[in-house]
Structures are given as C-alpha cells and as structure tokens.
Amino acid sequence: MKFEIKNNILLDALKNLNRVVPQRSTLPILSSVLFQSDGQRLNLRSTDLEVSLEFSLTATVSEPFSIAIPVSKILSICSSLKNESLSFILKGNNIEIRTDFGEYKIMGQNSEEFPAETRLDKSDKVSFSSNKIKELIDYTISSTSNDDLKPSLQGVLFDINESKTTLVSTDGHKLSKIEYEQSNSLMKKIIIPTKFLKLLHSFLYDNKNTDIIVSENHAQAYFDNVKISTRLINDQYPDYEKVIPKDNENEIIVNTQEIISSLKRVSVFSNKKTKQAVLNIKENSIVIKAEDAETAASAKETISCFKKGPDQEIVIAFNGDYLKEVLEKTKAEETLISIKDSLSATLILPNENTPKNKLSLLMPIRLN
Structure with missing residues (x-):
C-alpha cells in the first residue's frame, strides 16, 4: 500500500x-x-x-x-x-x-x-459567528480550573435558552460571565472542556458561522477539513448566580489602561508567592501598593478615580496577576469596580457596558 x-x-x-x-x-x-x-x-x-x-x-x-x-x-x-x-x-x-x-x-x-471515532446521535446545535465565539471563549477561558478534584470547573458552562446563551467559568478565585442574545432551538446546560475550546479557538480564522453540535454526552465542531470532538463534563455546575453579589455599595470608576499599567509596574515589587497588590481607595484616588518583606522591596503609585457610595476609605488586596488579567478582559476605556468590603467578592465590568452583558468576579485576599 x-x-x-x-x-x-x-x-x-x-x-x-x-x-x-x-x-x-x-x-x-x-x-x-x-x-x-x-x-x-x-x-x-x-x-x-x-x-x-x-x-x-x-x-x-x-x-x-x-x-x-x-x-x-x-x-x-x-x-x-x-x-x-x-x-x-x-x-x-x-x-x-x-x-x-x-x-x-x-x-x-x-x-x-486505536479508540473508535465518536459519532453523535440525536444531536442539536448552537450557532455563532466565528468572531462572536472567539470573544466568548477569550472572556471565559482564563477563569477555568486545572483542579482534577473539581471536574465541573475544568470547562466552561454554556447555559443555553431560547433567547440567549450565557457562558460562565470559575476556578474558585475568579469568575467570568458573558451573555450573548440570540435565538436558539437548543435549550440546555452543558459544560465544555477547556481543551476543546482552546482547539476550537485556534481554528476560527474568519467570520463564517460556526456550529457546535451537541448530543447527550458529546460536542463537535466542523471546519473545512477539521473535526474536533469532546466528551462533555458530566458534573453539576455550581449555582453561579448565588455567588454574584447584588449589594456592593461602593462603585469605583477608573481608566482601564491607567490602572493596568500601574499594576504592572507595582507588581514587580510584590511577594513572589502571594502576588499581593493592595488598593487604598479614597474619593478621588487609588493608592496601589506592593511589597516583598523578604527582599525589602516595595512600590506605590497613585491614580485617579471616581468613587460612588458610602463616604469611607476602602483598603482591599488582590492577587495582582489575577486583577490585571480581569481588567485586561474588559476591553473598555473605563472599568467599573464594585466593592462591598475588603473580604467580599468584587465585581469588575466595563463601565460603558450597555446592556451589561459581561462581568468578572474576583475574590480579595487577606491583607498581610
């Protein structure tokens, strides 16, 4: 042969x-x-x-x-x-x-x-333009978990109903949620593994329609000469709506690029293990600080902001790498940071996000 x-x-x-x-x-x-x-x-x-x-x-x-x-x-x-x-x-x-x-x-x-090929029976599909599914994957993929003990978190939840598709991912420290309004014939909640979505993303070259075909236990996507298949994660996804705070009283509006640039510089001086960056938030300014006691290194910068809510100073700490990652995903000129206190979940979303179709949640870390 x-x-x-x-x-x-x-x-x-x-x-x-x-x-x-x-x-x-x-x-x-x-x-x-x-x-x-x-x-x-x-x-x-x-x-x-x-x-x-x-x-x-x-x-x-x-x-x-x-x-x-x-x-x-x-x-x-x-x-x-x-x-x-x-x-x-x-x-x-x-x-x-x-x-x-x-x-x-x-x-x-x-x-x-060699393992047999996966063939889907009684399958349905959900359709996106290539640009849209790339946007949805980009927003959620970095919040998935690598923890083998939490299989449901090793993928992205697709919560599909007749009028919109919602994607959610979380690793327990951060959560990403993005909604896309569209008509669907499929109504289902499925967890698609991160590995499949990374592969899918790499084959999205143009703005043609992309179908994700779904059966009871599998999903597939087809391109001109490529087929990607995966087992769905058969586990219960956490009730994400319960962990998204509805009563954060403090709203801080910042220039997105300004706070990202400041964090990049200040984080160089943070502890290599905790990556802690401290935000001291006042009415019109945020002081961003980091220090590493082991090397006697420290840094602080002040940036401007607009704060709405109770007339009180807020001191809150985050993993600086996580905070930068979440801020970069907003892709907006201004970012809205919604805070309750120094230990509760913080919401981060584009300030000009109308309708508010995407948000990220980030858990603070205890101040050292």
Missing part, C-alpha cells in the same frame, strides 16, 4: 494533532496518530479519550488502509524535511517514508487498538 502527500500539508496537521496527544498515558496507542483512508482522502486523528481532533487531507492514495503511527517520530522526521512530496509505503505495520534523497523506516501499530 502506498500514499503520497506534500510535507507542508502533513506537517501542519501533525503539529495540531500533537496538541491532543497526552503527555503520559496508560494506553501506549494514544501516543500515535491514526492514519486511514477510503482510497480517496487521507484522514488523520489523535485523541486523549476526552478530546479528539481529525484532519481530512488531500493525498494520492493507492488503496484503502488504516494504521497508527507514533506522532513523536513522524513529527520529528517531517519537521526536518523541506516542503517536498513524501511517499509512504506500508507493509503490515512496517512504514517506509521516501523522499528524493532519503529513506526512513519506522514501525506502526495495529489500528484496531
């Missing part, structure tokens, strides 16, 4: 497929990419059992075949070759790769050991 393909086409697919291949696994076959063809196009697939990625590529194929090839080996070979035509000759599990000036031999594995 033989097939031929341009190296640049194969290499681009392999680099993406390698993003799904697990670093460590009890199943050795998962370190391979499945190569298969019906005699027409060449299909490549990788999976970690939760997320899978598939490419359909143009190639010259002599006959149908299926074999699993170790991704690290073939990726190394293709990365070191120029953009030329590659010939693959398969004899059982033996693979010979030929170029104009060389021959390379590797061993493949029986494709029957």
